[in-house]
Amino acid sequence: MTERSPDFALPDAELRTAGAILVAASLASVLMMAHHPSGSSRDMATFVEQIVRIGALNHLVHGSLIALLALLLFGFAEFSRVFGADRPLVRVALVAYAIGTGADIGAASINGFAIGRLAAQYAGTDAAALEHLRQLMHLCWAMNQSLADIGEFARALAIALWSFALLRARTNFVLGAAGLVCGGGIVVALLSGRLALDVHGMMVVVLAASAWNVALGVQLVRGRLRVRRLGPTA
DSSP states (O other): OOOEOOOOOHHHHHHHHHHHHHHHHHHHHHHHHTOOOOOSSSSHHHHHHHHHTTHHHHHHHHHHHHHHHHHHHHHHHHHHHHHHHTTTTHHHHHHHHHHHHHHHHHHHHHIIIIHHHHHHHTOOOHHHHHHHHHHHHHHHHHHHHHHHHHHHHHHHHHHHHHHHHHHHSOOOOOHHHHHHHHHHHHHHHHHTTOOOOSSHHHHHHHHHHHHHHHHHHHHHHOOEEEEOOOOEOO
């Protein structure tokens, strides 16, 4: 038969490390998104000048976002390990978050580095070459949006799955319910086409997800998360 062991607190060192990483990386992500550069112009020569001019800031913001994505993945991996890597729902959530992280890194690489390199190569060229660049930029934008859609969908789905696991474990009802609303809301908004992941749309997603990440991180740091686990089968 199966026996239940009493509640236990997660190890303090692992708990605080994972929680601190989630809080710090989430807040830094919001800061980086607030400084996200943008350039737009119907005139391609002007557009190229804008992209080249903001190149250093573009590299800094997107490079930082890529590093923060990696930190968030590490934090959630630690959370998943101590919360219950033996739980299928937790493992599925971690896989979804890893897929989303990879896709978002691809999207950030395109906007932060590939577009800048392309623009620099076409600086000072004639109208025909710039028109060719316009088509390449459309392709880059389509790839960026596709990867961003996959990334944010997968990461939001992971939040919803972790939250459902929290509810099933009777760990933290408020945090679990909030995560279902947050993650599920993003998933539904993306599937319905009501949320476009341009700079403003991404800021909305980052703010919503970061709020839940910070709430989870604070609970981990404070040692407030306790889980009920199944003991060995006798």
